[in-house]
C-alpha cells in the first residue's frame with residue numbers, strides 16, 4: 001500500500017496516522033509488511049569437484065553414448081556455480097528478504113565446505129547411490145539447506161547449479 005505506486009499520498013497518510021492519531025510506527029510497518037510484494041533474491045557460490053557419470057548396468061558403449069566425456073573412467077572435474085534464490089517479503093526494519101551474510105554463511109558452511117575439492121562419487125554418501133548429475137546435485141543441495149533457510153524466516157525458492165557454460169539445472173522443491 002504506502003510503498004507501491006502512490007508513494008507521496010501514502011507518505012502523507014502515514015504521517016497523519018503517526019502524528020495526529022498516534023498510531024505506532026511499528027504497527028503501521030507490520031501492516032505495510034503484510035501488503036508488500038514478494039521479492040526473490042539470489043546468492044551465488046562456487047565449488048570445484050570431480051565426478052563420473054556411469055551406470056554400471058550398462059555397457060561402456062552405452063555409457064559413452066549417454067554420458068559422453070562425463071563417463072570417462074578416471075573421473076574429471078567441473079567448476080560448479082550455485083545460485084540460491086530465496087523468496088520473501090521485505091522486512092521493513094532491515095529492508096532485506098534475508099540477510100545475505102547469513103545466507104552466504106549457510107552456503108559456505110553446509111554446501112561449499114562439504115563439496116569443494118571432493119570426488120562426488122567417492123566422498124559423498126548420497127552419490128554412492130545417485131549419479132552426481134546436476135539434476136541430482138540441485139535436489140541434494142536443496143535438502144542440505146532448506147531447514148536452515150526456513151529458520152531464518154525466509155523461504156527457499158530455487159537451487160540453480162551450473163556445470164558448464166551451456167548446462168545448468170534448476171530445482172524448485174517440487
Ligand SMILES: [Zn+2]
Nearest residue numbers: 051069070078
Ligand atoms: Zn562431468
